[in-house]
Amino acid sequence: MTEAASEQLRRKSKQQVCEAFLQNLRDKKNFDLDAPGFVEGIKQHFQTLPTRYALDVNINSYDIINHQSLLNSARADPSAVSFQVRKVDVSFYGNSGMSSQLSFGSVGTLLAEAASAQAAARSLSRHKSLPRPAFGSSPNLFSLSSSALSEERDRNTADTTFYEITIASVDQPKLLCRLSESLGDLNLNICEAHAFNTTDRFSLDVFVVNGWSGEGVEDLEEVLSERLQQLPAPTSRQNSDAAAAQPSVVIPDELPTEERSKSTEEQRPAEVASTSAPDDWELDPADIVFEEKIASGAFGDLYKGTYCGQEVAIKILRNVHTDSQQYQEFLQEVAIMRKVRHKNVVQFIGACTKKPNLCIVFEFMAGGSIYDYMRKAGQLKLSLVLKIGTEVCRGMDYLHKRKIVHRDLKAANLLMDETGTVKIADFGVARVMNSTGVMTAETGTYRWMAPEVIEHNPYREKADVFSFAITMWELLTGRVPYEEMTPLQAAVGVVQKGLRPVIPANCPEGLASVMRDCWQRDARQRPAFEQLKVRLEELWRATRQQEERRATTPGLLSKLRKNMGSGGSGSGR
Incomplete structure (x- = not known):
């Protein structure tokens, strides 16, 4: 292909x-x-x-057949862990651009590159019959492979063999952490990992590792089998099935009776489109005018357009089946957005929930996403970082008081209108908390995700607070968190090693303290957005005053010098 x-x-x-x-x-x-x-x-x-x-x-390849077989084995005996080990070739030197590097390097570089090319050739010869990893050879793996070859060239002792370990089992809290610990106990380096959860509550985890000091695949299989048998027994299928049967939206007990009755329909999001009662938010597709495509994704497109003369953004779903997860998330987003109205939350205007015209209509945000703005504008001023943080706190405080958890807070999901006001967007994975405020599903984006969410542990609204801290670091530095790692490597580091982004040396202590408080391991120790709102407002106010003083100081000094100069000439006369 x-x-x-x-x-x-x-x-x-x-x-x-x-x-x-x-x-x-x-x-x-x-x-x-x-x-x-x-x-x-x-x-x-x-x-x-x-x-x-x-x-x-x-x-x-036939990897999909292997994955299916492993998952079926796990389903046949949920008390066991099914796994497969194989050697893989992670190199893709034909695409590495090595020849172009040779063209422009110095003599010393040429010799080093030539040695690397010879090492690569030896590796290709040794691994030419090995399969590629099931999920390709990423630049991260290529870098690791090149490093291993360099060590082999320098010491002739390093084992550059890479193994792919695929594990299927019942999904349960802390599974990813326990599997990575098991591999670490065998002194294996996790170079890349991919984790997937099935709709019937099983997990498929694929790790690419190196550093094995044993004899080969069979030896690794035997040792790994013994180590995996030491894992805690999976939860019973009865409990797992009961958990899977719970509705994705749970209505808070304290809602008034009238609102509670209306929200019970939202508890079954698939029925939003089929309700016979007229809804003022259900739009007629004929009233929506499309102008230009703004963005495109895997399941839909975002358009700029108008609705009844108002400038709007239109999020369209395409090729989505009624029984698919994407369709349920679409209806979930409609159900959530109908309930919110705040200056710092993107305003929902209406939706078309009858196929084939599936779309959500929002107010148009002329400034685009904060993520895109940073890429164009470069490093943000500290006062702007704090302004954005303050407005996010205001919007998130409102959402949490409405029992809504966003679950995917990051710069890409913050939009700016024509006046510069920042608003929280993208509620596709947001949920309403029940009276206990407990959720267990892993959702969001790994680099911003709280450790309790990564581990599938019960979590509350404080998971959003952790994501907010990572977002503030993102705004402050203009960089992607843990950009040198794959998303899953970052997730393993956050959970297993307490990994957090490095706060820049020039970051004011007040903001550094906010980030440290928000990304604490214990969610109970993280502040609420109601408290964060006050802290960020104070920091923003103080920073604005400092920047204003710095801006006016040069003018004052210039005036003083001018006055002193004229005064001096007068006294001389």
Whole structure:
């Protein structure tokens, strides 16, 4: 498959990726696709895994068959952990640009690159029959592979073999942490990792590791088997199934009776579109005028347009099935957005929830996302960082008091209007807390995610506070958190090693203290947004005053010098 075809496939739906994989199997003729249940089993495998799996997995290999087999083994015996170990080739030197580096290097560089090329050739010769990792060879793996080859060249002792370990088991709290600890106990370096949860509460975790000092695959399998058997027993299937049966939206007990009755319909988001009662937020597609596409994603597009003469942003869903997770998240977002109205939350105008015209209409935010703004404007002034932080605190304080947890707070989900006011957006994974305020689903973006969310532990609204701290660091530095790591490596570091972004030396102590308080490991020790709002407002006010004094000081000095100069000449006369 060509690179262009692969890129085109990434834009397709999970179902289309599945069909492309089945076609590859037909072309290779190594499997009997007419065998009873074979095709249905593959389709079910894709259906139970998130779309991220379909977009990232290598469909030109048999890895998907292996993953299906491991998950089925785990389902057959939920008390056990199924796993597979194999050697993999992580190099892709044909795309590394080595020849261009040789063209422009100095003599010393040329010699070093030539030695690297020879080491690469030895590696390719040694691993030419090895498969690639199931999820490709990322730049991160390439860098690690190059480093290992360099060590081998310098010392001729380093083991540059990479192994892929695939583990399937019942999903449970702290699973990722326990698996990574198990690998660490064997002195294995986790170079890359991919974690997926199925809709029936199982987990598929794929690790690429190196550093194994044993004899090879069989030796590693034996030692790993012993180590995995020491893991705590998985929770019972009865409890797991009961948890899976819980509705994704739970209505808080303290809602008034009238609002509680209306919200009970929101507890079943799939019924939002089918309710027979007229809703003033249900829009007629004929009243929406599309002007230009602003952005495009895997499941939809964002357009600028107008609704009844008002400038709006229109979020459209495409190729979404009624029973899909994306459709449920769409209806969930509508249900949440209907409930909120605040200056620092993007204003919901209405939605079309009847297929095929699925869309949500918001106020148009002319300033775009803060993430894009930073990429264009460069380093933000401290006063602007604090202004954004203050406005986010105000919006989040409102949401939390409405029992709404955002669960994906980051600069990309903060938008700015034409006046510079910052508003919180993207409520696709937001949820309403129940009376206990406890959730367990892993959602959001790994680099911003709180440790309790990563570990699948029960969590409350303070998970948003952790994400806020990472977002403030992002605003202050203009960088992606843990940019030198893969997202899952960062997640493992946050949970297992207490990893946090390094606060810049020039960061004011007041802001540094806010970030440290917000990203504490113990969620109970993190401040609420009501408290953070006051702290950020004070920091913002003090910083504005300092910047104003600095701006006016040069003018005052100039006037003083001028007056002193004229006075001196007068006395001379």
